[in-house]
Amino acid sequence: MRPFLLDLQAGGRPDFPALVEALGDVLPLLADLARTPQDPEWHGEGDVATHTHLVLAEAYDLAEGLRPEDRLVFVLAAALHDLGKALTTRRAEADTGQRRTISPRHADRGRSYLAYRLPELGLPYPVVHTVMALVGHHHDLGRTLNIGSERAYRRLARQANLPLLYLLEVADIRGRIAADQGARLEDLELFRLGAEEYGMWGNPEPYREWREVIDGTLAAFPPEYRDLVREQGILDYEAGLIQTPEEAVARGYAARAGFPQLVVTCGPSGSGKSAWVAGHLPDYDVVSLDLLREELAGKRADQSVNGRVLQEAKERLKASLRAGRRVVWDATNTRRDFRGIPLRLGFDYGALTTLAVFQPPLSTVFERNPVRTHAVPAQVVASQVENAEFPYVTEAHRTVVLDEFQRPVARTP
Template identity: 85%
Template sequence: MRPFLQQIQAGARPDFPAFVEALGDVLPLLAELRRTPQDPAWHGEGDVATHAGLVLAETYDLADREGLGPDDRLGLVLAAALHDLGKALTTRRAEDAAGESRIISPRHADRGRSYLAYRLPELGLPYPVIHAVMALVGHHHDLGRTLESGSERAYRRLARQVNLPLLYLLEVADTRGRLAADRTSKLEDLDLFRLGAEEYGVWNNPDPYREWAEIIDGDLAVFPPAYRDLVREGGILDYEAGLIQTSHEAIARGYAARAGFPQLVVTCGPSGSGKSAWVAEHLPDYDVVSLDLLREELAGKRADQSVNGRVLQEAKERLKASLRAKRRVMWDATNTRRDFRGIPLRLGFDYGALTTLAVFQPPLSTVFERNPARTHAVPAHVVASQVENAEFPYLTEVHRTLVLDEFLRPVAARGMGPVNFGGWPQGDIL
């Protein structure tokens, strides 16, 4: 990890220009924030860099007051500096309902999170810190939306994706770090959010569905782990969609799957991130639906994009055949965009499959270094486009999520049994 980051862990309080200087080689968008305007109605302090500097100052005070540990402090401070990074990619002018020109930055939190996904690993950060920063950046507008909803399911959905106390501190700093007429009311809303989270039992609770898991895994202890994962994680998704209310309903809805169910693994990562090597080693007995292989089969070469329509249609038919037969099948493609991976995932849900995203998250430099040595190298500009347009997955997209680093080691696993993080576990957890 870079000395600059180690100093923050130890209590240093660098200003925003120091972040630009220390991290700008990996995060060049930092330098663009000084030239990124904000709507004066909500950000009277000026450009995004000025705002980030004010938020950082507030964050240091809050972190010291709360006595955060080194990793939590580092994660919160990095999130404060980077929370609006996506504005450099999304800011534009548009007319509001009254016909007035306003500055807007639609989906900047999501864009910023995805921008960081393959760049933060370049800094030598531990993956738990990387994922904490990404969660804080990606969800920093969801606190208000959750309060507006007011439902327990909305609070639980947010709590299983991000550390709520850290998100609360980030939003307090974010609100204090701007000049706007609604600042006082926003701070009051944040306190109401905290009270709601405490009332629902999800404040400072990294596992808001622990009781569900204990009931489901206990009642279904005699069944295979994959079936328990399907019932438990499917139940959580159904609850958050408003379809059920209790863990016992989840058990009842999973009864039909006792006769058998398909399993679908979908890869997600840019070319050169190690997907094919991992699949060959760990999923040798899965049916494989590969868009590259289908292009080669239908057009004679993998790079021929003229047959993409036929390739996609054939891929869907082969996937449906495996799902109907209740087989284990994997969809091999980059799937870095949400709409692309949504195609196989929707089919998986339609056919009652246990769905898993295998997400490959190496440092950006590793992707570009590996690509030329591959048997089927992809042009560098294509890889760059995959990364720039990537939409890093959220836990709510599937039943199970497995994240792997540049050495194809699991660095995060959600929705499945324990993983030996020192290396791939014995046996097939998928």
Template identity: 75%
Template sequence: MHPFLRDLHAGAAPAFGDFVEALGGEIPLLADLHRTPQDPEWHGEGDVAAHTTLVLREAYRLADTHALGPDRRLALVLAAVLHDLGKALTTRRAEDDQGRMRVISPRHADRGRSFLAYRLPELGLPAPIITAVMGLVGHHHDLGRTLTAGTAPAYRRLARQADLQLLVLLEQADIRGRVAADRASKLEDLELFRLGAQEYGVWESAENTDPYAAWQEVITRELAAFAPEYRDLVLGQGILDYEAGLIQTPEEAVARGYAARAGFPQLVVTCGPSGAGKSSWVADHLPDFDVVSLDLLREELAGKRADQSVNGRVLQEAKERLRVSLRARRRVVWDATNTRRDFRGIPLRLGFDYGGLTTLVVFQPPLSSLFARNPARMHAVPAHVIAAQVENAEFPYATEAHRTVTLDEYFRPYPASPVLPGEKGAQGL
């Protein structure tokens, strides 16, 4: 772990400027926060750095008040420092519907989360802390939407992507760290959110409990005689159906999965920048899968992997080959970078359409390792291409597939396929 973070983990309470100085090399956007304005109606305290300074102070106080352990304290404090990092990428001025010029930062939580995805590993943090920080940063505006929905599926959907207790503490710090007229009402909303989370059983054990553990227990018991992959399909699709409002119980998920007992395809979609080790992992761990590789198709159709002029033909041919495998109920992997949500959505939607078990395997190596490893690759990619992939990446969420797992131990052997949350080297999102 980075020495600065090791001290923080041990109980230190550095100021925001200390974070900028110590971590600015790995997270350069920290230095831009003092130059990033905020709308004075909602942030009378000033720029993003001024706001973050106040949020950090509140985070320390809340961590002490709630006696957080070292790991959870570290996650909360880092999230407090990084929660608005994406504003440095998204902030602009725009007219509102009344013709007034406002400062807006659309989707800054999502952009900040994705920016951090390949930079937090540079700090030597354990994978669970990286996952926790990214969950807090990416979802720190979702409490209000969840409260507005007010349903058990909405709370469980959020609970499987972030620690709700830490999320509430982060939002308390966020609200108290700004000067605005709605502070009191926003704090009241957080209390209502907490009560809702308690009512739906996703609060008291938020740190460790899977909100769908009871569903998994029922499905495992009911389908004990079937293969694990079938149980994963029933559970994964059942969760998505429940969160979409289509079913209410795990028993309904079992019933809806009956048709798949006759057989179903399995689709693995890789996600990670060039040089992350995707194709090597596929070759080593999915030897019996059909492979749809966009790189190989470009080489087949144009003679060169780097020829982007045939991308339209490549995509059409890739989709057709994927359909052939899915129709035949075979196991198939779509091997490409897929760092953009719309790109990986193409194979995933086909996997869902054909009733397949979809697994999104996410490669999250430290950023520096991508550039260090690239020159020695058989098919090296220009450094600016890797940089663009990382800068434009939209890091996946757990809701995109039946199973979403991250391979984080870049310099260690990857686990055998199929990769499931909880295995060595895999971290569930």
């Protein structure tokens, strides 16, 4: 980890320009924040860099008393929370006919931008993932409060550290000039009270009782079956379809006769997906979009047959799922809509779905690609990274994240 980050962890208070100078080689988007405007009604302080400078100052005060590891995560998230605005800010006409400055989905874009760049800083992966979660979910407190249900709080609590997320939003609101600042801070207190009432505040395992009930009831069954019943039950609960873990056990009864398993890879070209599949899933059926392009057009790079390739891939996947086999869909799948195709089929056929997410540092991707047997043009790899939508744990039953050495660095559940 860089000395600058070690100092930040130990209590340093660099201002935003100093942070841009220290981290700008890995996060060049930081330099664009000074040129990124904001709507004056909600951000009277000015551009995104000015806002972030104020948020960072508030974060230092709020960080008093945090453990060093939590301080590092919190301060980095405060500095990076609006990074995605540099990618998404535009002018648009509102319902009132006024032209407004908007930044749709900037939290999600910022999270994905950080996914392959934060590892370049030598940060431990738990730090990387916690920062990403805070950045990606920093607008979800208000949405959760508006819904107000226990399931909404549980869903957010299993994706982000709620006390740190709360502190980030306090710093975010204090660091801007707007007429609704007081009301927004009051809403945050209501959010905190709701999280405490539902037992989600500082709860690292919001579904512990579900795990205990389901795993205890199904102790005699294989772990894959317990995972399917538990994780599908959680998704069904969050969708409002069931209320209790006992209902999840009942809904999973049919799968006792057998069920397919689906692994979907996700990562840019050169991140090690196919090598991992060959080494770790040797007895799985493989649906590879690259191999299908080679089969149908004679070469992997031929994009003119993508429609035929996708249709054939879906048919082969459905055949494996119908037969109850284990199958892997091997493709980049860096976009949510692309990986959603096999995942939806997996859910439809009652499969246990797993996302295998490859998250090497950005430099590793570009270093490996030219020496691969089937190298991909550098501009294609760059496009995959720039347009990547890093997965959320809610997209599949299980998620495993692997580093540049194909070692698991995060696993859910």
